[in-house]
Amino acid sequence: MLLNDLEITSEEDDLFEHYRIVADKGQSLMRLDKYLSLHVANASRTKIQNGIDAEAVKVNDQITKASYKIKPFDVVTLSLPHPPRDTEIIPENIPLDIIYEDDVLLIVNKPTGMVVHPAYGNWTGTLINALVYHFQNLPTGRNGEGRPGLVHRIDKDTSGLLVIAKTEFAMTFLARQFSDHTIERTYNALVWGELKEEKGTIRGNIGRNAKDRRVMDIFDDETQGKHAVTHYEVVKPLRYVSLIKCNLETGRTHQIRAHMKHIGHPIFNDTVYGGDKILRGISNGNYKTMVENCFSLLPGQALHAKSLGFVHPTTKQWLQFDTELPENFQAIVNKWENYVQYQ
CATH class of the missing domain: 3.30.2350.10 (Pseudouridine synthase)
Known part of the structure; x- marks a missing residue:
């Protein structure tokens, strides 16, 4: 695992740069060890602190302490006594649909x-x-x-x-x-709540959260995010949740997930954007049990890339493909349908 060697102090000439991170202009003051724990995958705060103590981490080319407060535009580098992982891809006999x-x-x-x-x-x-x-x-x-x-x-x-x-x-x-943006892409999503309008368009510039780069935020200032447009339509309102269809006009990271959170309807079971909690209805009794059963059917957010359309590279003909919801996704929709029908 990355950072396993951080307790071993090495000479400068023997280190290989693994990470180079430039703090965003909107970055708030944050301890160096906490900042790196949010930006380096699979690295605990303890390992990060060991690496800082081993002088494997620098800020603006200077060795510093874990308590250093990261500021906008700071350049953080992390070096280890071995080169970055070989980029060779290992072929694996994994079935493809x-x-x-x-x-x-x-x-x-x-x-x-x-x-x-x-x-x-x-x-x-x-x-x-x-x-x-x-x-x-x-x-x-x-x-x-x-x-x-x-x-x-x-x-x-x-x-x-x-x-x-x-x-x-x-x-x-x-x-x-x-x-x-001439590709046609349609997604199905199960979101919390019933939307006020059957159809709508969400516009909001999408950029990374200054404190946690795994999360995408919506910004009014276009210099802080990329232009993003999502069109949605309600397919099936289910009182506490809604099955919707989304067409992407742009294709930003986490676009649908961030946009739906922005308008107050996070995707069901989305652990990053708050959809993995009961956001509508009561939090006890049979209802709570039913929702938790639904959560257990999916490892993550209820989002499916349902259709894809584009011009073929050689024939120049329009191709259109469509697929059904996965069984576990459909099972969740069925549970909600049954629940609201008999309540």
């Missing part, structure tokens, strides 16, 4: 709980590990950063459709459609 394939692309239905690409804490068992096992010579795009075939991604606990490129031309052609 391929719903379409031709010479230049394929459409994969990703299950809930599968990470899309390797990263700290998830070097194996990802969609990319499976893809490099089943397919040879997938393109890596212009950055070549260990994401062969990947044109876009969805969160670990979001299920649904992804398009994978099999050639460099297909990757470039598809990536351009995502950049131009």
Whole structure:
């Protein structure tokens, strides 16, 4: 695990930079050890403090203490006595749910709980590990950063459709459609509460939270976030929750999750945005038991990438794909339907 070697003090020349983090301009004053614990995956506060004591952490190229208060634009570096992990991707024989394939692309239905690409804490068992096992010579795009075939991604606990490129031309052609926002993407989400309007549009610039970069916030100031637009429509109101359909006009990190939280309707069982608590109805009795049973059916947020449409790279024809809700997601919807029907 990263940081295991931090108790070992090494000479400057023997250290390899693993992290370089620039504090956002909106960063509030925060202890260095707490700041790093929010930004370095799988590292406890104790290990961070050991690393600081071992002089493996610097702020603005200066060795400092754990109590140092991080300020906007501070540059924090973390170095270890071994080089960063090799970016070689290990092929793994993981089954793929391929719903379409031709010479230049394929459409994969990703299950809930599968990470899309390797990263700290998830070097194996990802969609990319499976893809490099089943397919040879997938393109890596212009950055070549260990994401062969990947044109876009969805969160670990979001299920649904992804398009994978099999050639460099297909990757470039598809990536351009995502950049131009001409890709059609529809998601189903189960959110807390009943929305006042059957249809609506959420606009809000999305950027990372200054204190916890795992969380995306909504900003009025466009210099603090990227322009984001989500269109929603209520599919089925269920008194305490609602099944909705969302169409993305843009594709920002956690866009639907952050936008729904922003308007007061977090996604059901979303642990990052507060949807994993009872937000409507009473918190006891049969109702509480039913909600907790629903929580137990999903490892994360009730969000599914249901449909995907785009222009094919070579035929130039419009392709449209659709998939049903996963069984556990549908089971939750059924439980809510049954509950409200007999109450």
